Amino acid sequence: MATVDxxxxxxxxxxxxxxxxxxxxxxxxxxxxxxxxxxxCGKSTLxxxxxxLEAISSGTVSIDGKVVNAISPTDRDIAMVFQNYAxxxxxxxxxxxxxxxxxRGTPKAEIDSRVRSTAKVLELAHLLERxxxxxxxxxRQRVAMGRAIVRNPKVFLFDEPLSNLDAKxxxxxxxxxxxxxxxxxxxxxYVTHDQLEAMTLADILxxxxxxxxxxxxxxxxxxxxxxSTFVASFIxxxxxxxxxxxxxxxxxxxxxxxxxxxxxxxxAATLGFRPEDAIVGQVEGKRALVLPAVVExxxxxxxxxxxxxxxxxDRVLVRVSGRATAKPGDKLxxxxxxxxxxxxxxxxxxx
Amino acid sequence: MIxxxxxxxxxxxxxxxxxxxxxxxxxYYTFVASTHTLQTILRPPLPxxxxxxxxxxxxxxxxxxxxxxxxxxxxxLLFNTLVMALGIxxxxxxxxILSAYAIVFFRFPLRMVFxxxxxxxxxxxxxxxxxxxxxxxVDLNLIDTYAGLIVPxxxxxxxxxxxxxxxxxxPGELVEAARVDGAxxxxxxxxxxxxLSRTNIAxxxxxxxxxxxxxxxxxxxxxxxxxMNTIVIALRKMVSFADADTQWHLVMVTAMLxxxxxxxxxxxxxxxxxxxxxxxxx
Ligand SMILES: Nc1ncnc2c1ncn2[C@@H]1O[C@H](COP(=O)(O)OP(=O)(O)OP(=O)(O)O)[C@@H](O)[C@H]1O
Ligand SMILES: [Mg+2]
Numbered sequence: 001m002a003t004v005d006x007x008x009x010x011x012x013x014x015x016x017x018x019x020x021x022x023x024x025x026x027x028x029x030x031x032x033x034x035x036x037x038x039x040x041c042g043k044s045t046l047x048x049x050x051x052x053l054e055a056i057s058s059g060t061v062s063i064d065g066k067v068v069n070a071i072s073p074t075d076r077d078i079a080m081v082f083q084n085y086a087x088x089x090x091x092x093x094x095x096x097x098x099x100x101x102x103x104r105g106t107p108k109a110e111i112d113s114r115v116r117s118t119a120k121v122l123e124l125a126h127l128l129e130r131x132x133x134x135x136x137x138x139x140r141q142r143v144a145m146g147r148a149i150v151r152n153p154k155v156f157l158f159d160e161p162l163s164n165l166d167a168k169x170x171x172x173x174x175x176x177x178x179x180x181x182x183x184x185x186x187x188x189x190y191v192t193h194d195q196l197e198a199m200t201l202a203d204i205l206x207x208x209x210x211x212x213x214x215x216x217x218x219x220x221x222x223x224x225x226x227x228s229t230f231v232a233s234f235i236x237x238x239x240x241x242x243x244x245x246x247x248x249x250x251x252x253x254x255x256x257x258x259x260x261x262x263x264x265x266x267x268a269a270t271l272g273f274r275p276e277d278a279i280v281g282q283v284e285g286k287r288a289l290v291l292p293a294v295v296e297x298x299x300x301x302x303x304x305x306x307x308x309x310x311x312x313x314d315r316v317l318v319r320v321s322g323r324a325t326a327k328p329g330d331k332l333x334x335x336x337x338x339x340x341x342x343x344x345x346x347x348x349x350x351x
Numbered sequence: 352m353i354x355x356x357x358x359x360x361x362x363x364x365x366x367x368x369x370x371x372x373x374x375x376x377x378x379y380y381t382f383v384a385s386t387h388t389l390q391t392i393l394r395p396p397l398p399x400x401x402x403x404x405x406x407x408x409x410x411x412x413x414x415x416x417x418x419x420x421x422x423x424x425x426x427x428l429l430f431n432t433l434v435m436a437l438g439i440x441x442x443x444x445x446x447x448i449l450s451a452y453a454i455v456f457f458r459f460p461l462r463m464v465f466x467x468x469x470x471x472x473x474x475x476x477x478x479x480x481x482x483x484x485x486x487x488x489v490d491l492n493l494i495d496t497y498a499g500l501i502v503p504x505x506x507x508x509x510x511x512x513x514x515x516x517x518x519x520x521x522p523g524e525l526v527e528a529a530r531v532d533g534a535x536x537x538x539x540x541x542x543x544x545x546x547l548s549r550t551n552i553a554x555x556x557x558x559x560x561x562x563x564x565x566x567x568x569x570x571x572x573x574x575x576x577x578x579m580n581t582i583v584i585a586l587r588k589m590v591s592f593a594d595a596d597t598q599w600h601l602v603m604v605t606a607m608l609x610x611x612x613x614x615x616x617x618x619x620x621x622x623x624x625x626x627x628x629x630x631x632x633x
Contacts, residue, residue: 080527
């Protein structure tokens with residue numbers, strides 16, 4: 001139904017704060033783009049510029065090929081789901097969903113059928129007469145979604161819509177949002193700082209840091225080939241193990257007695273491997289990175305366990321499936337196969 | 352409850368009873384006086400119990416017959432006062448809610464200047480600006496009119512500040528949601544802001560109605576004809592300097608009648624408050 005294009009979008013707030021420092025993202029029709037990044041990196045600011053709630057300092061935002069910089073939020077044909085839902089407290093669920101349609105002069109009969117069918121999809125049909133304060137958090141969240149869906153807009157914008165829900169409900173709603181978005185085929189931008197939400201929801205994942213895009217692409221591509229140490233430590237839970245390399249006489253090494261197994265790229269300054277890409281013990285006959293380590297703590301999660309280890313002065317995390325046999329204080333070797341190792345240069349960029 | 356021992360309960364009730372006695376006794380005594388003949392009132396001490404002249408006194412005051420204060424009946428006085436009090440209360444609420452709306456939700460040049468201008472008028476109550484205001488009213492030919500009674504008292508910095516404080520507690524997200532939902536400034540005001548302010552408006556209405564009802568100095572200045580008097584002014588005029596000339600029993604009846612409308616407003620609006628507080632929307 002619509003594409004969203006951002007070209008070199010910048011935002012400087014009145015106080016001189018540069019919140020977004022030049023971001024270009026192209027979102028194709030019907031795709032869900034997730035903006036993820038640490039707190040204060042400018043995700044909400046960018047989303048609000050797409051919504052028209054915040055003026056764009058420079059650059060352009062286009063919806064469906066049309067530059068919307070000077071168009072009011074009302075006329076951009078977008079719908080937004082807010083973090084705290086922002087339901088109208090004095091209106092019942094029906095009126096909350098109908099309000100946007102009424103303001104646009106939709107005929108009464110059509111409003112009624114649209115509100116009722118949306119309520120049915122979201123399992124809100126029996127709650128239409130209730131006020132927001134008579135609903136649970138999850139139900140309010142659904143009403144907020146319903147208010148967006150019923151308008152049938154060109155673009156959905158979500159600003160951390162699940163962050164007020166408990167973990168179980170969040171997982172449930174995540175799946176529901178994904179299904180709804182796919183079924184309705186509405187282009188969406190979704191802001192979160194939860195990397196699990198980001199990975200599972202995104203068609204296009206945009207990792208932001210300090211007002212800039214660090215990396216953009218399919219979630220699994222980003223997971224497999226993080227463009228920087230920042231992305232590597234942000235995407236994936238638990239985060240990638242990163243270890244600084246020392247240069248001695250032109251050779252890179254970690255510490256005494258550690259086999260790197262391979263000569264790292266000339267500019268590499270940091271080595272990284274994911275906790276799930278390492279195993280405990282040694283593999284015969286295969287060239288690999290082998291680290292002597294001491295177990296410091298064991299975290300059993302159920303299906304898997306995490307071993308927190310100290311290795312050559314760094315802290316290293318290893319995932320083992322099922323119940324871990326190791327105990328704190330145990331000495332063991334950690335082996336990571338060479339094709340699973342990531343190299344980063346001194347500036348943190350992938351080599 | 353801080354304590355629940357018997358002794359504390361007794362003390363609490365005693366304090367409350369004394370308070371009620373202090374507040375209610377003068378009103379009760381006025382009522383008692385309004386049910387006695389003039390002769391009884393003029394011969395102290397006044398009895399503590401109501402007399403038998405209730406119907407006589409009240410019908411005399413209400414249905415006229417007596418030539419009081421230039422021949423103006425209590426009904427006219429009550430009507431004048433009601434118009435003024437309602438005019439002031441409603442006018443103040445309209446003006447202050449609109450100015451608070453502008454100051455909180457719109458960004459315009461000199462916004463803070465306007466805010467401070469409103470704020471500064473707190474230092475200029477009616478009494479301070481009474482002469483220039485009177486001159487303006489004379490020039491505008493508004494002496495002895497309802498507009499003259501109402502308009503100069505309508506601006507209210509206090510009510511504006513109260514609405515401003517309330518509006519600032521409305522989450523920004525709600526405002527933005529309304530914008531995305533296509534509500535322009537007027538729609539937002541009528542569909543969202545006004546319904547959310549209901550309790551505040553009710554509370555302010557009571558306070559401002561009583562403020563308007565009890566105005567003394569301004570109505571005294573701005574009305575010359577007796578048929579434009581408010582009941583408070585009329586009461587004052589009924590009391591002449593020589594004690595014996597004053598129809599005290601009718602003064603007491605008029606005083607009782609002057610108290611009734613504010614009491615009705617308070618009692619009527621009380622329900623609203625309670626409902627508003629229990630619902631505690633937002
Ligand atoms: N109205 C404003 N005026 C000035 N600076 C602002 C304003 N709003 C946000 N900022 C600043 O802009 C930067 C980005 O803010 P933004 O709200 O976009 O962060 P975010 O990525 O959404 O963070 P979070 O995950 O905590 O919501 C922050 O440094 C913030 O302090
Ligand atoms: Mg945010």
